[in-house]
Ligand code: SF4
């Protein structure tokens with residue numbers, strides 16, 4: 339009798355452990371006390387999970403012709419003003435070193451700028467129907483994690499005789515030295531955010547159709563990514579979509595870039611629109 | 621895809637954007653017969669534009685020994701193979717261009733060099749270990765004992781594949797001079813242009829995260845001064861200027877005269893379909909079958925005309941203007957045995973003799989009663 343009771347008790351535990359997260363057919367952002375920007379935060383346990391199947395981007399050139407990442411598991415939290423998404427996906431290779439013919443792991447969340455009955459085109463929006471994008475990249479994460487912003491971090495055996503900004507006549511850290519450095523880094527002189535060390539591994543952008551991506555001025559973008567045993571787990575934090583409430587849904591789409599498959603820009607795995615619902619605090 | 625006219629192919633072709641020729645088109649003529657591979661041009665460019673972080677491997681100007689030299693490795697062979705050679709019928713190209721043979725999902729037919737493909741510019745390219753009549757002894761390949769130097773910069777193509785490949789429209793062709801530039805503020809480093817440019821003249825900079833390329837020293841060209849690799853050229857092989865629109869060529873424009881009128885300077889791999897604007901006087905000592913593959917069906921006639929240049933007062937005079945002035949000579953004229961380079965307004969910039977006077981210095985100097993030799 340006792341043995342039977344023990345077996346029953348054990349099986350209950352096993353069942354509850356293997357039950358895993360609640361699965362949803364839409365992405366549901368549940369309330370959290372504070373904005374959550376780390377993948378390991380316990381608050382994520384309260385969020386249901388949506389498994390989004392990924393499709394190849396084969397609508398606009400250059401297209402991705404061969405599928406790579408199959409799916410991304412998504413959870414979402416919100417605290418009124420901000421919304422955080424946690425993306426989990428399988429990726430056997432860590433691609434976080436930029437270089438010629440080398441591409442980087444990355445992910446993005448896309449949400450229409452306005453809550454509309456007819457959402458914009460899921461492929462980067464369309465003219466007059468902008469979308470907001472929050473984008474994370476593995477090399478930016480490495481930079482935030484402390485990788486130095488120099489050529490030896492990318493090529494440990496590189497030997498460089500001399501850079502003009504190292505001339506003896508230029509005092510280290512001086513304005514003249516910075517100016518000399520910038521002469522050979524026009525992207526930096528233009529304020530291109532691809533350059534240099536970063537505070538966050540995430541950037542905010544806007545788009546109104548393929549090829550129109552531009553910096554999302556004034557849009558919040560925070561987050562962090564960690565390498566898991568099987569792939570990446572990345573949190574992307576942005577402002578909660580304007581007009582979204584427990585009564586009104588909007589849309590969300592996701593994209594994953596697999597660096598080892600030379601995925602970059604429009605060569606990516608992506609979803610169509612998925613309903614995004616908000617659960618308010620009780 | 622739009623239908624556009626490519627005069628180098630003798631036919632229309634497909635291109636990603638409609639035909640839109642600039643007001644004038646930056647162009648250059650390189651005389652391969654005079655290049656000594658000193659690489660002064662390479663260094664002039666390197667010190668001026670690519671001495672920064674992430675640019676270490678970049679050579680916007682490079683000089684490679686053909687047929688066995690490449691930068692990056694096998695850049696031309698790979699594409700020729702992908703294009704299946706490409707066939708000419710007289711002066712008409714009947715094969716496919718890289719735009720016409722773009723595979724599904726791509727804007728152009730291209731390939732991406734690996735990092736190590738950039739690692740050995742000019743290493744061992746012209747090490748010829750055999751006897752001239754027996755081929756190089758060190759290789760089992762049919763390595764012929766001839767070679768020549770091919771100096772290469774961006775061709776500032778009329779139909780740039782880099783521009784067509786960029787999904788962001790970050791690459792533009794200046795309407796005023798046809799110079800092709802990457803907008804460094806807009807580029808997101810997708811490297812599509814690196815894949816698309818058949819000449820491999822766009823480079824990804826891992827430190828700035830953007831792609832960078834030859835800018836034809838446009839700040840100098842705007843001042844009427846030729847680019848760094850031109851004015852520093854030891855062999856005086858280069859002449860920069862502007863080529864007129866097809867059908868509007870003028871004999872007084874040195875580039876028009878050499879390219880369109882005398883047809884002595886030819887585009888590099890015209891069969892790719894980009895209408896490149898650096899024109900080469902083909903080497904005269906190289907098998908013509910090879911020159912035809914590189915420079916198209918005009919190679920035979922160009923070599924013939926060049927070989928005859930000594931008897932051709934106009935041609936030999938104009939060739940003397942190469943490397944004679946720092947300034948851009950958009951016009952030229954010959955007065956007997958003198959040739960002048962002029963600017964747009966018709967002012968003379970430089971005047972040089974067609975035949976340099978020759979002095980023979982006797983080995984024994986009677987005045988000082990000493991023997992001079994040229995070598996120590
Ligand atoms: S040579 Fe290459 S980089 Fe230069 S304009 Fe042509 S396609 Fe673009």
Ligand code: SF4
Pocket residue numbers: 654655656657658659660661662683769771852853854855856857
């Ligand atoms: S500087 Fe002139 S001669 Fe020397 S390698 Fe360059 S193109 Fe040739």
